[in-house]
Amino acid sequence: MTDTALLPYRRLPGPLHSILLGGTVALFLGAVLSDIAYYNTYLIQWSNFAAWLIAGGMLLGGLALLFALINLLRATPKSGQPMTYFLVLLATWALGWINAFEHAKDAWAVMPTGLMLSVVVAVLAAASAWIGFSRPNAVATRVGGAQ
Numbered sequence: 001m002t003d004t005a006l007l008p009y010r011r012l013p014g015p016l017h018s019i020l021l022g023g024t025v026a027l028f029l030g031a032v033l034s035d036i037a038y039y040n041t042y043l044i045q046w047s048n049f050a051a052w053l054i055a056g057g058m059l060l061g062g063l064a065l066l067f068a069l070i071n072l073l074r075a076t077p078k079s080g081q082p083m084t085y086f087l088v089l090l091a092t093w094a095l096g097w098i099n100a101f102e103h104a105k106d107a108w109a110v111m112p113t114g115l116m117l118s119v120v121v122a123v124l125a126a127a128s129a130w131i132g133f134s135r136p137n138a139v140a141t142r143v144g145g146a147q
Helices: 015-041 044-074 081-103 113-133
Strands: none
Touching: 015 044, 015 081, 015 113, 044 081, 044 113, 081 113
8 A cells, every 4th residue: 555645625725716815805905994094084985985895895705705615515624724714704704794784874973883893804804814825734644554
């Protein structure tokens, strides 16, 4: 028998999944910057722009979440990095959903809760991308004969 290593199934995101995940981070980060601009200038258009960026982040994040779920279902051990990635991405999407409702409020009622939620969601999106793109620390187990 040959020396083969049994590693848990865990692939890095494919090209489409990577684009969706990167777009999610960029859109949520743009929403934070728009909220900061609104907080400093009081121009309502910045709040509207943040709301649209959050909606785009939710769309791309939802599709990335679907890819993460498929990856989790295909993973051999259902724990560890695939589960962590899925849960952080799910938390990002759930808080993004709450943030979208917060940004649906009228004018200055969005502040300061909308800004704080946008920061938390952007940090979670960056964390999910970090986890999603990192390689697993799996220990190889030798099958058959001596080393």
